[in-house]
Each structure stands twice: as C-alpha cells, then as structure tokens.
Amino acid sequence: MTTYNINVTLSTAKKEKPQAEKLQFGKTFTDHMFILDYSVDIGWHDARIIPYQNISLDPASAIFHYGQSVFEGLKAYLTKKEQVLLFRPDQNFKRFNQSNDRLCIPHIDEDLALQALKQLIQVDREWIPKAADTSLYIRPFIISTESYLGVAPSTHYQFIIILSPVGSYYKEGLSPIKISVENEFVRAVAGGTGTAKTGGNYASSLKAQQQSGEKGYSQVLWLDGVERKYIEEVGSMNIFFKIDGEVVTPMINGSILEGITRKSILQLLRYWGVPVTERRISIDEIKQAYVDGKLEEAFGTGTAAVIAPVGELFWNNEKMTINNGQTGEVSQKLYDTLTGIQTGALEDPFGWVVEVPSIKYFSPIESQDMIEIP
Amino acid sequence: MTTYNINVTLSTAKKEKPQAEKLQFGKTFTDHMFILDYSVDIGWHDARIIPYQNISLDPASAIFHYGQSVFEGLKAYLTKKEQVLLFRPDQNFKRFNQSNDRLCIPHIDEDLALQALKQLIQVDREWIPKAADTSLYIRPFIISTESYLGVAPSTHYQFIIILSPVGSYYKEGLSPIKISVENEFVRAVAGGTGTAKTGGNYASSLKAQQQSGEKGYSQVLWLDGVERKYIEEVGSMNIFFKIDGEVVTPMINGSILEGITRKSILQLLRYWGVPVTERRISIDEIKQAYVDGKLEEAFGTGTAAVIAPVGELFWNNEKMTINNGQTGEVSQKLYDTLTGIQTGALEDPFGWVVEVPSIKYFSPIESQDMIEIP
CATH class of the missing domain: 3.30.470.10 (Aminotransferase class 4, branched-chain amino acid transferase, N-terminal domain)
Structure with a gap:
C-alpha cells in the first residue's frame, strides 16, 4: 500500500x-x-x-x-x-x-x-x-x-x-419513531442526484420534513416522483419492512441512496437465512399488508441511528400502528448485531x-x- | 417607503x-x-x-x-x-x-x-x-x-x-447556439426544487451539460422527469418556439423556473399582438413541426443572454436545423426591444x-x- x-x-x-x-x-x-x-x-x-x-x-x-x-x-x-x-x-x-x-x-x-x-x-x-x-x-x-x-x-x-x-x-434504548407518507414533495427521480450524497438532496428535503414535524411526525416516507406510489426512503435513511415473515426493501433504482447500513443489513439477513428481497414496494401494498395483519415490522437504516424502528405510519388521514408501536424482533437483533460488530463487542465474520x-x-x-x- | x-x-x-x-x-x-x-x-x-x-x-x-x-x-x-x-x-x-x-x-x-x-x-x-x-x-x-x-x-x-x-x-451580435435533447438526466420534477433558484438544481445540471458539450452542443434541452417527453428548459434558460406563426413556451408546471425574461417576453409578444401560448409541448410535436416545415424559430431566454436563438436541435441521432441556422425575426426583435428598454435606448411602456x-x-x-x- x-x-x-x-x-x-x-x-x-x-x-x-x-x-x-x-x-x-x-x-x-x-x-x-x-x-x-x-x-x-x-x-x-x-x-x-x-x-x-x-x-x-x-x-x-x-x-x-x-x-x-x-x-x-x-x-x-x-x-x-x-x-x-x-x-x-x-x-x-x-x-x-x-x-x-x-x-x-x-x-x-x-x-x-x-x-x-x-x-x-x-x-x-x-x-x-x-x-x-x-x-x-x-x-x-x-x-x-x-x-x-x-x-x-x-x-x-x-x-x-x-x-x-x-x-x-437513543437515550433509553431503541425507541420507535412515527413517520408520515409524503404526498406533495419529492426527494429525487431517476436521472437526478438521488443516488449521490450531495447537499441539494438534503436542502430539497427540508420543507417536507418541516411540515411533517408540525403534524407530530419525526420523518417523512418518500414516494417515487414519477408514479407517486412506490416507496423510496424514510427521511435520510433507507427503509425496510417485514411482511408475513419476509423482509423487503426498495430495490436500487437510480433515485434512492445506496446505504452502507442497508447493504450490511441485507448481508446479515442473508447470513442468518432470513428471507429478504429487494424490489419495488408500493404504499398500497404496505396498506394492504397492514389491513391483513401481515405488516410485522418497519425500520429505517442509516449511519446516525443504525436502525430506526417505525412504530406508526401515517398515510391518507389514517394511522397504521406497527408491532403495537414497539421495536420488532428483527429490528432489535439487527441493531444489537450491527452495533456489536461496530463496537468490537461481537465478532465480525464479514471483515x-x-x-x-x-x-x-x-x-x-x-x-x-x-x-x-x- | x-x-x-x-x-x-x-x-x-x-x-x-x-x-x-x-x-x-x-x-x-x-x-x-x-x-x-x-x-x-x-x-x-x-x-x-x-x-x-x-x-x-x-x-x-x-x-x-x-x-x-x-x-x-x-x-x-x-x-x-x-x-x-x-x-x-x-x-x-x-x-x-x-x-x-x-x-x-x-x-x-x-x-x-x-x-x-x-x-x-x-x-x-x-x-x-x-x-x-x-x-x-x-x-x-x-x-x-x-x-x-x-x-x-x-x-x-x-x-x-x-x-x-x-x-x-455575444461578441459579434446575436449568434444562434446548438443544443441537444437530454434523454438520460433530469433537471427537476414537480414536488422538487425546480421552481426555486437554489444551488442544487445547478449542481445537478452539470453532468448533462458536460456530456452535451463533449458532443459539440452548448446547452441541453431538458425533458420532464416523469414522462420524459415534454420540454422544460434549455440549459438554465426558459425556451420558446415559433411554430406556424404562433409562439409557444412550456407552461408553469411546478418544475420549470418562472423566468423574469420569460414573463417579460410573454408580455411583449401580447403587446405586439403576436399569438403566444403557454402549454405543454412534447419533443415529438417539435419534431413533427420540423418535418412539416413549420418549426420557424426557437430561442432560450434568461438574464445573462436575454435571447439565445437556437440554430440546431439534436435529438435521437438527428439534427434539426432551425431557420437555416440563423437568428429568426421574432428572436431578433425581442432581443433588440428588451435590450433597448434595459439600456434606456427605447421607451419603456411597461414601467x-x-x-x-x-x-x-x-x-x-x-x-x-x-x-x-x-
């Protein structure tokens, strides 16, 4: 070197x-x-x-x-x-x-x-x-x-x-956040700068974040800017859902950021043998899973929070409470394992x-x- | 005051x-x-x-x-x-x-x-x-x-x-520019920051501009980020076309910048009695007008250039030459009038x-x- x-x-x-x-x-x-x-x-x-x-x-x-x-x-x-x-x-x-x-x-x-x-x-x-x-x-x-x-x-x-x-x-252990689906503002589209970590993406996000905060939500869930129905990110984190035993996250599509925590989580879940898929996820699908009682967990992922469990999701004047507003099992295990590896408390099998x-x-x-x- | x-x-x-x-x-x-x-x-x-x-x-x-x-x-x-x-x-x-x-x-x-x-x-x-x-x-x-x-x-x-x-x-009077339609990158979508004069829009535009410059074009013609077919702006200017005697320009849609030169030109054209419409304009329509021999003029508008006549438009491996690559009559008259008013050489009927x-x-x-x- x-x-x-x-x-x-x-x-x-x-x-x-x-x-x-x-x-x-x-x-x-x-x-x-x-x-x-x-x-x-x-x-x-x-x-x-x-x-x-x-x-x-x-x-x-x-x-x-x-x-x-x-x-x-x-x-x-x-x-x-x-x-x-x-x-x-x-x-x-x-x-x-x-x-x-x-x-x-x-x-x-x-x-x-x-x-x-x-x-x-x-x-x-x-x-x-x-x-x-x-x-x-x-x-x-x-x-x-x-x-x-x-x-x-x-x-x-x-x-x-x-x-x-x-x-x-987190001052007192992992604590779920409340988020709201953003219907007015758009974070990024393919052909824009959504995959890059550049100031403009963050400047653009402030208005939606501010309005969401005024309604008591700590982050916004971004939908795609073209069809306005597919889930992109939460605040400045990637997002995962656990639906009927399977973990899903939006696929890399030219507008979401390729998070390093996201990538590590995918690797960990596959290492554990947990079914995990990267694909398009519509907000309607999440709503249906919620109605069917199959929306088991949701969590954001990023460097600052590592894992941010989602306890409540607000969309079209309706609140969806996820896992009784509590941190889910997979969210907790991912948080413990990732922070354990990061701090040297757990073995790092991945280098x-x-x-x-x-x-x-x-x-x-x-x-x-x-x-x-x- | x-x-x-x-x-x-x-x-x-x-x-x-x-x-x-x-x-x-x-x-x-x-x-x-x-x-x-x-x-x-x-x-x-x-x-x-x-x-x-x-x-x-x-x-x-x-x-x-x-x-x-x-x-x-x-x-x-x-x-x-x-x-x-x-x-x-x-x-x-x-x-x-x-x-x-x-x-x-x-x-x-x-x-x-x-x-x-x-x-x-x-x-x-x-x-x-x-x-x-x-x-x-x-x-x-x-x-x-x-x-x-x-x-x-x-x-x-x-x-x-x-x-x-x-x-x-312009070093030697109004001189038409060559522009190319941008198919890969997107300037802005409704819900983003396209209507605001903020740094991120300009940072985002550099890559397309650079690639276009390498092919010999001085500006890119932006298409909308949703359907990728409607014309938005040219470089960092608004755009106008004269088709079969009528002047048209993209309508304000939540993603283009509301140019002050654009607004002044609309006012001037209406004052002169020239037919002018703000509406959606697809790139296919421009191509068809060109094929039909009805694409008479094209020009960008902004503070820096005031009027930037477009002499050549490149799209899908094809060059469209507009008005024989010369500055059109309306473009020239708008430039002379606007710069005349701005420099006090002409009377300002608009205050x-x-x-x-x-x-x-x-x-x-x-x-x-x-x-x-x-």
Whole structure:
C-alpha cells in the first residue's frame, strides 16, 4: 500500500471536551481537521492536518451559488480494549467517488482518504468518547471553491474531514419513531442526484420534513416522483419492512441512496437465512399488508441511528400502528448485531471493521515535519 | 417607503477595473459588497456595505453540507445619458422570497433588499462598464451558516450582494447556439426544487451539460422527469418556439423556473399582438413541426443572454436545423426591444426599468456614519 505524505501541524490550544451526557449530534468538533486542495492545473495536492479552523472563501465561490458538493458520514468507535474501529470506511470513500462522478467533481484517491482519516483520528484520538453508545462521527466532504459565477464545474475544490464526538442516538434504548407518507414533495427521480450524497438532496428535503414535524411526525416516507406510489426512503435513511415473515426493501433504482447500513443489513439477513428481497414496494401494498395483519415490522437504516424502528405510519388521514408501536424482533437483533460488530463487542465474520492503529502525536514542534504512517 | 439604516464602510484600496474588451462573465468583482445577517433569535440584522472580502465560515457550516441556499441574477445598465437602470428588480426579490419558502429560509424584506442594492450600486457606480452591450451583473444570494451537521433548516444565514462588470454575451451580435435533447438526466420534477433558484438544481445540471458539450452542443434541452417527453428548459434558460406563426413556451408546471425574461417576453409578444401560448409541448410535436416545415424559430431566454436563438436541435441521432441556422425575426426583435428598454435606448411602456439615483460617496472617514438614502 502506498503511503502518502501528510503535513501535520498540531494545535497549541486544546479545546475542552464535552461531558459524555451532554454530547449532541454534530455540534462539537475536535481540535484538528484534514484538508486537501485541488486545482485543475496540478490535481489534488497539499495534504495536511491542521488545527480546526474557519475556511475563508471568496463570496463568488461556486459552493455558495451552484451547490457543487459531496459528503459522507461514518463513525469511529472505541472498544472496551481501547481499540479504535471504523465500520467499512472503504465503502464510504467508494461511494464518495460515485457521488463525485455525478457532480462532475474529480475523484479522490481512496487510499489517501482512508490514510488521512486514520491519521486525523490518531491525532484527535482522545476525542473519541468512551461511554456506551457514543462514537466519533466523521464527516468527509468536498466543496467547490472557484470564484466564478458561470454555471460550469469548478476548477478548484477542497476535500476536508472534520470529526465530532456524538452521544447515543437513543437515550433509553431503541425507541420507535412515527413517520408520515409524503404526498406533495419529492426527494429525487431517476436521472437526478438521488443516488449521490450531495447537499441539494438534503436542502430539497427540508420543507417536507418541516411540515411533517408540525403534524407530530419525526420523518417523512418518500414516494417515487414519477408514479407517486412506490416507496423510496424514510427521511435520510433507507427503509425496510417485514411482511408475513419476509423482509423487503426498495430495490436500487437510480433515485434512492445506496446505504452502507442497508447493504450490511441485507448481508446479515442473508447470513442468518432470513428471507429478504429487494424490489419495488408500493404504499398500497404496505396498506394492504397492514389491513391483513401481515405488516410485522418497519425500520429505517442509516449511519446516525443504525436502525430506526417505525412504530406508526401515517398515510391518507389514517394511522397504521406497527408491532403495537414497539421495536420488532428483527429490528432489535439487527441493531444489537450491527452495533456489536461496530463496537468490537461481537465478532465480525464479514471483515467489516478496520482498526486504526494507535500512534501518539507529541508536541507541535516535533510534528512540523512530514510524518509517514504505515 | 421606509428607509433603512445601512452602515457603509468604504474600501481604502481600489482595485483596477478591467478593460471593456477583456470583461468576462462573473470573474471580476467590484470594490464593495452588501451583507445582512440572520439569526433565529433576532431575525435579519446588521445591514452593511463593506469592502469586497472573503467570507470566513466554520467547516461545519450548513452551506458546505446540505446546500440550503438561494440566489438571484439581474443586471444594471448605464444609459447614454449616464443614468443607471435596473430591469424589474422587484420581480427578482419577489422570486427570491419564493425560493426562500421552498428552501425553509426566512423571508428577506424586499424593500430593504432593493434599497441595499441601489446603495451598493451607488457606492460602486464607477464599475458599471460603459461600452455597448456591457452591464453590471448583480448576484444577490443567501447562504446557511449554522455550524451543525443535523439535517434541519439552519438557524443562521447571510444575505449577500456582489457585483460583477460583464461584457457582451455575444461578441459579434446575436449568434444562434446548438443544443441537444437530454434523454438520460433530469433537471427537476414537480414536488422538487425546480421552481426555486437554489444551488442544487445547478449542481445537478452539470453532468448533462458536460456530456452535451463533449458532443459539440452548448446547452441541453431538458425533458420532464416523469414522462420524459415534454420540454422544460434549455440549459438554465426558459425556451420558446415559433411554430406556424404562433409562439409557444412550456407552461408553469411546478418544475420549470418562472423566468423574469420569460414573463417579460410573454408580455411583449401580447403587446405586439403576436399569438403566444403557454402549454405543454412534447419533443415529438417539435419534431413533427420540423418535418412539416413549420418549426420557424426557437430561442432560450434568461438574464445573462436575454435571447439565445437556437440554430440546431439534436435529438435521437438527428439534427434539426432551425431557420437555416440563423437568428429568426421574432428572436431578433425581442432581443433588440428588451435590450433597448434595459439600456434606456427605447421607451419603456411597461414601467419595467427602475433608475438608481446618482449619489456620490466620499472618503472612508466621512462615510463611517449611518447614511440614509431616499
């Protein structure tokens, strides 16, 4: 494996770390960040870890006007043996480049990105929270930085990784959410950007989310934008149903995001011998299964929540209560197994977890030099 | 009309102005910019004109991750009598707020926005180029600035206006473009963000534009995302056709942008008594009109080009040459009339143009105080 030179400048002032019980999602960031620059003339260059700091951009920068951007989200966990584990980071950087393709952003070197991430985590290792169900949320992202108002792919980019210690998604164990079917707004259609992790998809989703929230629902269930009847995603998660003993999830169709948690769940269910199918699922089918008493479970899947059981589904002025509003057996088992593998508490038969070796960084003066890690 | 207090800090160092023949679109910016801040606690506040400068943002700012943003584009023209004219700026700020609605961004005060724009132009008046067909391009935009990785409307925003002197869109008079029908990618569907001027729409369009450019076409003709047969827009412009003496343009349908140039052209054509209809137009209908020899003209409309005549349309491996690849009579008349009104060369029977009164700003020291303009 190639090693890359990443210039490290350590922060001289350390921020205070938040207490475990006060951790919120995505509000606190660690002492350092990783940056890699791109210009069309020299490609990606100047890989560096620097103290966490503001980014200074010309107001004409492309990111402010035409939204050319991609991001990823993953987590690092501290095991009981104080090992640091990542969950399938190769999959995140692979999808990162797939998103880059769609957004006309140049590919990053996936090996360099993973090495940079490991090295950044080593520098900020003390920021990984220790309490149960906590983790270090990792946000790699690319922004377009050319100062130009023409509608064209930017000639300059920055690839940045920031880290945020996060608390448990569930304060008191898995807790089912209430969701409502979205009939007005559309998340994405084939030919659009639905399969890419890019800002515009999320900006577009806010209005439906806001209206649904006002009615007491925490997420919306998106239907397809063409026929307005097939189920796509829930909020910013993939969705699964258990109907009459079979687990089903919408098939990859050019508009839903290919979730890494989704992919892992499919693999786990097949490993267990649970019948599971990827196919088109209409909202009418879900309603019929509910009426027939065959809608046994529903759950969202994503990096933040891992599993989000659905206790209530609202559609056309009617509430469907699923599994008496309780977390279902399969949902619970998937949550326990996935989080168990992620945190090192359970064996990983799939080779999903990647350990970040422990390397200690010392004073700023010593680390001004180029540092290579294996 | 209410007047607002806008704090003005003049730049002490003036940038060199580019020569008229070297002006490019959206690459050079004037000496000053307008900024207005928003926080959920106090609303919009701290209106100020300051020297053009970089924006410094936390890397976790919403704009870098979830694309919550809107923008507008309009132009100021210097008349032969040295008056400064804006073209329907009220329409831009009205649409700005419509875009804000869709993106869950708080409304701006449209009167304040217009006053701020006028005042900024007064400060940078010397930047308006004088040569024929040049103008000062105006870019108002809003970015979401909360440092938070949760998917939710931002609690903080900045509303910014920047100005860019631009050259003629056409170096040697109106010149027809070649466009190709896009069969793979989709710009927007009803329920999405197609009617809003938000970054995601433009990021999404780059891939199709790039592929079309590789085949020698300068813009793509977008079809609807549901049936993939009805014409939507061309590039980032609205589109018109003249078929057998009648002008037609796609009707407002929840996915196309309601262009201000589009609206003005409809008004002009009706004023002239030219038959014009807003309706659904299929690509098959255009092909049939071409085969029947009834496809007389096609042209895109938007702020940047005003009118972009279409000389060639490529669809399903076939080239349709329109009006012998020449600018049509209606296209030319619309261009001459609209640019004539915009630049004050022709009378404005519609009350479209708004004059920016001439006020001279003096030294930085004098202008530290609050300045009120009528």
